[in-house]
Structure formats: structure tokens, C-alpha cells
Amino acid sequence: MSEFTIGETDFLLDGRAHQVISGAMHYFRVHPEQWADRIRKARLMGLNTIETYVAWNAHSPRRGEFSTEGGLDLARFLELVAAEGMHAIVRPGPYICAEWDNGGLPAWLLRDPEVRPRSSEPRYLEAVTEYLQQVYAIVAPLQIDRGGPVVLVQIENEYGAYGSDKDYLAHLVQVTRDAGITVPLTTIDQPTPEMLSDGSLPGLHLTASFGSRTAERFATLREHQPTGPLMCAEFWNGWFDSWGTHHHTNTVEQTAADLDAILSVGGSVNFYMFHGGTNFGLTSGANDKGMYQPIVTSYDYDAPLDEAGHPTAKYFAFRDVIAKYAPVPAEVPDAAADAPAFEVPLQRVAALFDVVAASGSPLGTTSAHGDLPTFDDLQHDSGLALFTTTLPDGAAGAGILGFEEVRDRAWVFLDGSPVGVLARDSHENAIALPRTGGQLSILVEDQGRVNYGQRIGEPKGLIGGARLDGAPVLDWSVTAIELDAVPGVAADASGAAPGTDAAGPVIARGEFTLDAETDGLFLDTAGWGKGLVWVNGFLLGRYWRRGPQRTLFVPGPVVHSGVNEIVVLELEVLAEARAAFLAGPELGHTEV
Structure with missing residues (x-):
């Protein structure tokens, strides 16, 4: 058993000053049979800690469920961290951002119009309490004072960028302590006075997120927290990519220098990311700050360990910097070999529409609706849905089909022939039909729920119904595709x-x-x-x-x-x- 506490100027491990040198690796973004390999490579770079978020919506796709099977086995992941002789930091949210679908919040949670996310609204708190109790039942026995690896647990996530509901934060702390979490509790915010103030409570240790200007960032953090260790709990050594932009990279030399600036003043660090992994399936999120930008499948993040688990030039540069301040193993990982080509x-x-139309289709049951439903009306969390109706007027003249909003991409067909595409990222919500009669089919794709800001939890699909030349279009057959x-x-x-x-x-x-x-x-x-x-x-x-x-x-x-x-x-x-x-x-x- 060991003790991990917060001292006057440092983290203390069994009473001795301890510099946390950590790397983020999300178990839900890495195949579970590759966890051990990635954790080992973190130790070989000189890290002594692994940090992970917990994705609520991955564990609980439906209320009342909490899966820990396969790639969601958090306990196994933490035990592998311990087996490598490393510590762990757990960040359970409930909101995680992370360029992850809906910022980790389950879609079912936000279908209730009374629920106000990330607040002390009672329905939200009830669901959050259930979730955190399930997470902490796993984490509590694995804390360092019980022989496990967990040394820190984070409350919420960059909350100062979203709100300032102190009752909400206090509730999260109470649930956490009541569940038997005894290690120090932290918050994280970008180091601005307003965010640090809004996102914290007395008794919680403040940490910062940044990628440069270390002296300035730490000075701001110290103004709000005169004592205790300085920590950059998200050192942005890379960045994520969105569809239609470019692959983000930053220079090895500059990021290594920024790391040196943190460690040289005794600061603790958590690389975001050490190993990014992949947004497998339909798990990638999106940003919308006036323009919708869905996240790509790769979460390589220009990290020291690339998407495939191979060390990069950044890995070895960071290893050299760490070696100036902490012991680094002599062993180094093998270089990447070419994959089979x-x-x-x-x-x-098969044509998708033919399979959907077949009797007893395995791709989902078709249901009838008067008004055009959203994905959320259908209890359909993500993916694709097919909406079909018959336009009764056989006139040859063209017509304008319009919607209040398309979320996020819609392919329009008339009598089986493609008409065009409506794309949210181009702010498109209307299209000209060549005629105002025939079978209208619209295939809609959810490209990822917004993971940051005020648009978290918004409905998906075709919003506000459909209108043809200003008149409502009714009587839809809908298949939520499995x-x-x-x-x-x-x-x-x-x-x-x-x-x-x-x-x-x-x-x-x-x-x-x-x-x-x-x-x-x-x-x-x-x-x-x-x-x-x-x-x-x-x-x-x-x-x-x-x-x-x-x-x-x-x-x-x-x-x-x-x-x-x-x-x-x-x-x-x-x-x-x-x-x-x-x-x-x-x-x-x-x-x-």
C-alpha cells in the first residue's frame, strides 16, 4: 500500500516529492489485445503514469446498462497499468469532450427536454449519480492506498469553459467521496482567470490545459492556487483532424522545448495524447462553432506513439527530455515494420435500398409516421435512416423541397434516381426536385454528435419537418438502419x-x-x-x-x-x- 497526497509544492508519494509524468491513452480507442503493448511503450518513453477518460455513452448505450465487456473492461486496463509498474489517472467526466460522440454523454440522456446537461438539474444529477457510482465501483478498489495504480481522479472536464454551477460540481464531489474515492481530486481548465474560477471548488486541486507559453500559463494557475504542485494535465503535443481540413502536425523541436519548459520548473505533465488510437465504429464526434465539422476516424493526434502503436520522432525527442529529469529505461521499442501491402x-x-425494402429485412423494421421524425424520435442513436414518402402530384414542373435543418447529410432520390445531396457543413437545407410527384426517398447520415459547446445533445436527422413548395410533406415510412x-x-x-x-x-x-x-x-x-x-x-x-x-x-x-x-x-x-x-x-x- 502507498499514499499519494498533495503537498505544499509537490505531489507526495509516501511523503516524498513526486513529479507525475503521464500520458493519455483511452482504452476505448485501442483494441484491448493491444493495451499492454501501448502501456509498456509508455513506460519505455519514461512515463510513470497513464491517464484515461471514461466514455459514459460507450458503457451505457441504454439507461440501466453498464457494459464492461471486451474493449470496455476498465478494470483490466487499470490492472495492466499496474502490472507495468505505473500509476493511473482516471477522468470519468461525466462529460469528456475528447472529440468523442456527444462528448461522452449518452444520447438517451438528452432526449428528455427537461434535462439540462452539466448542471444541477435533478434529472441530470440522478442519471449522473447512477453512472459515477458504477465507475467508482471499479475504480475505488484500484486506488493506490488499496494496492492499485490510481493516484488522481478528475471532477468534470474543463467545466469553466461551459458553466459555473457550483452546486453541480459539489454534487459530483459528494458522489465521488461517498463512493469511496480517497485519492486527491482535480479539475482541469484552460488557464484563464474566468475559467479557473468557474470550473473549480475549494478542496479540488486545479490543473491546466495548454500546449505552449508555459511560464505564462503556470503563472496564471499559481495566481488562483498559491500552493500545491503545478500540473499541465493536458499538454497538447498534437491535435485532431476534421473531414475536409488537413492533417494537423506540429514540430518535434517546438513540442520538445515546451515539454522541457514544464518539467524544468518541477511541473507535472500529462501528454494529450501519448497514444490517440482510433474512433472505431461511429464514435467520432464533431465541432460546431458556426460551421459543423465532423471528426475523422483516425485519432492519431500526431502523438508520440502513432495510431498503429509505433514510436515516432516525437517519442524519442520526448524521451530525451524526460531523461533530464527522471529515470528512463535503457530499452527502446522496435521500429515500425512495413505492413503487408x-x-x-x-x-x-446488394443495393442498400433493395435490402431495406425486402420483407423481414435484417437492416431494420419500417415504421409509419405522419410527421417526419428525427433520429431521436426513433430512439436511433447514430448511423443511417431511410425516409420514404409518395408525392401525390404528378406534375412535370419542378418543386423546392426544404427542411429547417439537415443533420448531417442527406441523399435525395426521386423514383430511385439520385437528385442531389444536402450537407450540413455547407448549410444546405433545400433542393430542387425535377417534378413534384413520385416516390421520394431520403437517406440521412448522422456524421457525429457535437462534442463541445452549447449544441451538445441536439437532435439528429431532418429537423422541423419537410415542405414542398411551402406545403408540409406528410405520411412517411422510416427505417432506422441496423x-x-x-x-x-x-x-x-x-x-x-x-x-x-x-x-x-x-x-x-x-x-x-x-x-x-x-x-x-x-x-x-x-x-x-x-x-x-x-x-x-x-x-x-x-x-x-x-x-x-x-x-x-x-x-x-x-x-x-x-x-x-x-x-x-x-x-x-x-x-x-x-x-x-x-x-x-x-x-x-x-x-x-
């Missing part, structure tokens, strides 16, 4: 005659053979339009020709020696009916 043909096996069923559909249809239609939405399938196990693969999506990919039933995530990301990372444990399956759901145009795998990642251009 090869191509395989794809067979177009994406988990797509690989099964592809397998069942694989014996059919090959399809020839390249236009989406279309399901394609292929097989590839590996001679041996691999650390991972890099799937090239440059020849495709926009869609989703599964390998052996595992949903890798979204791809989009818009970039910057070109390759999707396939974790080694997802594939095996022998025959493997790839399934593609292409929503636009599958220009090349093949799957290519590259020797390394291609995350896009770095300048604009």
Missing part, C-alpha cells in the same frame, strides 16, 4: 451474381488471405467515395474521399492468418471495386 477485388453484392447487420447481409448475398452498379448506396464484399498474423493493416480508401468498412465483422469506421484521412487502421487482433472478410457500405460512388492495403498510414496533407 496487397490488393483484392470486391464484389458488389448497421451491425450489414456484414451478415453481405455474406448471405455473396453467392449472387456480381452487381455492376457502382452508384451507392451499395454493399460490396471481398476476401483476402494472410500468411501470418500482423500488428495491423492500412486499408486504402482513395478509390471510394464515402461510407463504412467492416473487417471480419469489426466496424473500422467511416471513410470519405474529402480527406484528409486516406487509410483506415485495421488492428492486428481483428485479422488472422488464413481467409479474412472485408465488407464495404458505399454511400456515393464505388469508383474502384477493389480493396488495397498499403505498407503504412496515409493521414493526408498537412498544409492548406
Whole structure:
């Protein structure tokens, strides 16, 4: 058993001054069979601590559930940290931001119009209390004073950038302490006077988030907290990417110098990120500060350990800096080897609309609605939904179809022929139809719920109903598409005659053979339009020709020696009916 406390100027480990040198790694963004490898590489860089968020919506997709299976086994992750001789910092939110869908808040939570997120509103507090009690039942036995690795627990997350409800923060503290958390509690905010004041309470240790200007940032933090250790609990050594922008990088020399500035004054640090990992499936969030910007699938973050778990030049530069202030193991990780590079043909096996229309479709049950429902009206958290109605007027003249807002992308079809696309990121909400009669079908994609700011929790889909030349469009048939069923559909249809239609939405399938196990693969999506990919039933995530990301990372444990399956759901145009795998990642251009 050990004791971890806050002293007059330092963290104290069993009464001795201790500098926390930590790295962020989110267990839910890394395949669980690769956790141990990434944790070990953190220790070899000189880290003594691993930090992780806890994603509420991943553990509790429905109220009353709290899954800890597979990649959500927080206890196993923390035990692996301990097995490597390292400490852990846990940040359970309930709000985490993290470029994660809805900032980690479950979609079901915010469907109640009375719920006010991140406040002392009673319904919100009731749900948050249930969640935190479930998290702390895992964390409490793994605290350092009980023989475990956990040395710090964070209350909320950059709350000063959002609100100033002190009753809310006090409730979180009370729940945390009542659940048996005895280690020091922290907050984190950008080091501005207003944020530090609004986001904290007496008795909580303030930490800062920044990527540069260390002396200035620490001076501001010290003004608000005269004693105790200085800590940059999010040292922004990289950044995230959004679709349609560029791949963000920063220079090794500058970030190493900024790290040196933190450690040289005795400051503690947590790299955000040490190893970013991947937004597998549909977990990536979005930002909207006047323009909607969905986050890409890769969370490489230009981190010291890249998306595939390989050390970068930044890794070794940071290791050299750390060695000036703390012991660093002599061992270094192996350099990255090229991944297998090869191509395989794809067979177009089914049109999505045909599968949805079939009786007993595995892709979801169709329901009837008078008014146009949102995703949230359908209790449909994310993905795709198909909305269909019959326009009774067969007039040849064109008409204008409009919506209050499209969230986030809608493909419009009339009598099965594509009319066009409405895109939220272009502020589009109206389209000209070639005629005002026929079967109108609209495929809508949720591209990620906003993870930061006041638009968290907003409904998804087609907002405010539909109007054709100003008149309401009613009587809709709606299918909330079950994406988990797509690989099964592809397998069942694989014996059919090959399809020839390249236009989406279309399901394609292929097989590839590996001679041996691999650390991972890099799937090239440059020849495709926009869609989703599964390998052996595992949903890798979204791809989009818009970039910057070109390759999707396939974790080694997802594939095996022998025959493997790839399934593609292409929503636009599958220009090349093949799957290519590259020797390394291609995350896009770095300048604009």
C-alpha cells in the first residue's frame, strides 16, 4: 500500500516529492489485445503514469446498462497499468469532450427536454449519480492506498469553459467521496482567470490545459492556487483532424522545448495524447462553432506513439527530455515494420435500398409516421435512416423541397434516381426536385454528435419537418438502419451474381488471405467515395474521399492468418471495386 497526497509544492508519494509524468491513452480507442503493448511503450518513453477518460455513452448505450465487456473492461486496463509498474489517472467526466460522440454523454440522456446537461438539474444529477457510482465501483478498489495504480481522479472536464454551477460540481464531489474515492481530486481548465474560477471548488486541486507559453500559463494557475504542485494535465503535443481540413502536425523541436519548459520548473505533465488510437465504429464526434465539422476516424493526434502503436520522432525527442529529469529505461521499442501491402477485388453484392425494402429485412423494421421524425424520435442513436414518402402530384414542373435543418447529410432520390445531396457543413437545407410527384426517398447520415459547446445533445436527422413548395410533406415510412447487420447481409448475398452498379448506396464484399498474423493493416480508401468498412465483422469506421484521412487502421487482433472478410457500405460512388492495403498510414496533407 502507498499514499499519494498533495503537498505544499509537490505531489507526495509516501511523503516524498513526486513529479507525475503521464500520458493519455483511452482504452476505448485501442483494441484491448493491444493495451499492454501501448502501456509498456509508455513506460519505455519514461512515463510513470497513464491517464484515461471514461466514455459514459460507450458503457451505457441504454439507461440501466453498464457494459464492461471486451474493449470496455476498465478494470483490466487499470490492472495492466499496474502490472507495468505505473500509476493511473482516471477522468470519468461525466462529460469528456475528447472529440468523442456527444462528448461522452449518452444520447438517451438528452432526449428528455427537461434535462439540462452539466448542471444541477435533478434529472441530470440522478442519471449522473447512477453512472459515477458504477465507475467508482471499479475504480475505488484500484486506488493506490488499496494496492492499485490510481493516484488522481478528475471532477468534470474543463467545466469553466461551459458553466459555473457550483452546486453541480459539489454534487459530483459528494458522489465521488461517498463512493469511496480517497485519492486527491482535480479539475482541469484552460488557464484563464474566468475559467479557473468557474470550473473549480475549494478542496479540488486545479490543473491546466495548454500546449505552449508555459511560464505564462503556470503563472496564471499559481495566481488562483498559491500552493500545491503545478500540473499541465493536458499538454497538447498534437491535435485532431476534421473531414475536409488537413492533417494537423506540429514540430518535434517546438513540442520538445515546451515539454522541457514544464518539467524544468518541477511541473507535472500529462501528454494529450501519448497514444490517440482510433474512433472505431461511429464514435467520432464533431465541432460546431458556426460551421459543423465532423471528426475523422483516425485519432492519431500526431502523438508520440502513432495510431498503429509505433514510436515516432516525437517519442524519442520526448524521451530525451524526460531523461533530464527522471529515470528512463535503457530499452527502446522496435521500429515500425512495413505492413503487408496487397490488393483484392470486391464484389458488389446488394443495393442498400433493395435490402431495406425486402420483407423481414435484417437492416431494420419500417415504421409509419405522419410527421417526419428525427433520429431521436426513433430512439436511433447514430448511423443511417431511410425516409420514404409518395408525392401525390404528378406534375412535370419542378418543386423546392426544404427542411429547417439537415443533420448531417442527406441523399435525395426521386423514383430511385439520385437528385442531389444536402450537407450540413455547407448549410444546405433545400433542393430542387425535377417534378413534384413520385416516390421520394431520403437517406440521412448522422456524421457525429457535437462534442463541445452549447449544441451538445441536439437532435439528429431532418429537423422541423419537410415542405414542398411551402406545403408540409406528410405520411412517411422510416427505417432506422441496423448497421451491425450489414456484414451478415453481405455474406448471405455473396453467392449472387456480381452487381455492376457502382452508384451507392451499395454493399460490396471481398476476401483476402494472410500468411501470418500482423500488428495491423492500412486499408486504402482513395478509390471510394464515402461510407463504412467492416473487417471480419469489426466496424473500422467511416471513410470519405474529402480527406484528409486516406487509410483506415485495421488492428492486428481483428485479422488472422488464413481467409479474412472485408465488407464495404458505399454511400456515393464505388469508383474502384477493389480493396488495397498499403505498407503504412496515409493521414493526408498537412498544409492548406
